Amino acid sequence: MTKARNQRDREVVVKALRPFGTSIFTEMTVLANRHGAVNLSQGFPDFDGPVEIRRGAAAAIVEGPNQYAPSHGVPEIRQAIARKMKRFYGLEVDPDQEITVTSGATEAMCATLLGILETGDEIILLEPWYDAYPPVATMARARIRYVSMKPPDFVLPREELSRAFGPRTKAVVVNNPQNPCGKVYTREELEFLISLCLEHNAFLIADEVYEHMVYDGRSHVSILTLPGSRDCAVSISSTAKTFSMTGWKIGYAVASPKLSRAVRMTHQFITFCGQSPLQKAMALAMDFPDRYYEELLADYTRRRDFLCEALEDLGCRVFAPQGAYYVLIDIRSLGWDDDAAFCRMLPEKAGVAAIPCSYFWKDRSQGRELVRFCFCKKDETLEEGIRRLRRWRS
Numbered sequence: 001m002t003k004a005r006n007q008r009d010r011e012v013v014v015k016a017l018r019p020f021g022t023s024i025f026t027e028m029t030v031l032a033n034r035h036g037a038v039n040l041s042q043g044f045p046d047f048d049g050p051v052e053i054r055r056g057a058a059a060a061i062v063e064g065p066n067q068y069a070p071s072h073g074v075p076e077i078r079q080a081i082a083r084k085m086k087r088f089y090g091l092e093v094d095p096d097q098e099i100t101v102t103s104g105a106t107e108a109m110c111a112t113l114l115g116i117l118e119t120g121d122e123i124i125l126l127e128p129w130y131d132a133y134p135p136v137a138t139m140a141r142a143r144i145r146y147v148s149m150k151p152p153d154f155v156l157p158r159e160e161l162s163r164a165f166g167p168r169t170k171a172v173v174v175n176n177p178q179n180p181c182g183k184v185y186t187r188e189e190l191e192f193l194i195s196l197c198l199e200h201n202a203f204l205i206a207d208e209v210y211e212h213m214v215y216d217g218r219s220h221v222s223i224l225t226l227p228g229s230r231d232c233a234v235s236i237s238s239t240a241k242t243f244s245m246t247g248w249k250i251g252y253a254v255a256s257p258k259l260s261r262a263v264r265m266t267h268q269f270i271t272f273c274g275q276s277p278l279q280k281a282m283a284l285a286m287d288f289p290d291r292y293y294e295e296l297l298a299d300y301t302r303r304r305d306f307l308c309e310a311l312e313d314l315g316c317r318v319f320a321p322q323g324a325y326y327v328l329i330d331i332r333s334l335g336w337d338d339d340a341a342f343c344r345m346l347p348e349k350a351g352v353a354a355i356p357c358s359y360f361w362k363d364r365s366q367g368r369e370l371v372r373f374c375f376c377k378k379d380e381t382l383e384e385g386i387r388r389l390r391r392w393r394s
């Protein structure tokens with residue numbers, strides 16, 4: 001057998017990525033579809049964002065631009081992002097040098113990590129994580145150190161975190177508000193993270209895609225508002241969650257010109273640019289009046305309260321989120337102790353799909369008691385999901 005033939009007969013996925021397999025979101029969505037289940041697993045709305053944005057996109061497709069956007073984004077959306085950063089966080093951000101528009105927050109994370117990590121650098125990931133972080137860090141050939149936050153409060157374990165920093169630490173990723181556990185970091189926790197990064201000459205990458213879903217009078221602290229952050233932090237966000245348009249994949253990274261150069265360096269060779277008409281339309285959305293953001297929050301607060309109360313009525317121990325759009329339950333309250341088995345059973349037996357949380361820890365014995373339901377769904381979808389769970393429970 002020739003060498004080339006031999007190579008093709010073997011597993012072709014690079015060794016480093018094999019352990020990641022197919023994402024748990026894909027697996028659960030396939031199961032949900034197979035059993036006609038109410039899909040409360042993957043975090044995408046079952047409604048579309050405002051019609052004005054969609055009309056804007058239709059007009060932009062007809063009238064243009066329809067050619068490659070500038071690599072870091074059409075000027076309209078970068079300027080609109082800068083205005084939004086000013087309106088919500090009082091930040092002055094230079095749209096020409098400090099904002100890079102990407103194919104979703106996922107690409108922003110990928111471009112950032114690939115742009116700053118050298119082979120063998122260490123990166124600290126806080127568990128439970130958002131599923132893309134470990135594979136992306138792995139693609140950057142970094143060594144990952146995991147620091148676990150524990151239920152019920154998911155407090156930042158400061159000592160363990162300090163111990164995780166070493167001479168090779170290049171970056172820390174923080175997701176605030178946090179998916180899956182709904183944690184909203186306190187200002188003190190974020191300041192602590194910044195101080196560690198400054199002390200160890202590391203970067204702090206903050207994934208802030210749920211910035212506008214922070215409940216009970218708390219407010220989102222953008223990482224870039226904290227002292228010292230301009231030297232070390234990248235703020236990543238996305239229009240997917242704020243404008244309920246996950247399929248448009250418009251995200252962005254905001255950072256100092258120096259850090260933005262690293263993001264742009266890799267972004268230009270991953271996708272080069274995003275879709276110009278969609279970016280132009282999304283610029284309109286960024287300028288929506290405060291009322292839009294207030295209604296978004298009120299709608300999600302109502303859905304969160306409904307789901308939490310209904311799950312509690314079913315006898316579940318519920319962790320009400322401070323932010324984002326997911327609710328965790330402790331399945332031991334339902335007599336189960338294996339999240340993966342529970343979530344593989346649920347679509348067929350109850351007609352509802354959820355996500356097992358042990359997939360968000362390196363050591364999967366952690367999080368085994370936790371299952372995540374999302375509430376970015378129409379009221380009637382959530383009601384139907386609860387009706388089915390009730391029937392299954394009885």
Ligand SMILES: Cc1ncc(COP(=O)(O)O)c(C=O)c1O
Nearest residue numbers: 043104105106130179238240251
């Ligand atoms: C924490 C977090 N970051 C990033 C993303 C993906 O964002 P995008 O669709 O803009 O790539 C998600 C989507 O669920 C998320 O929960």
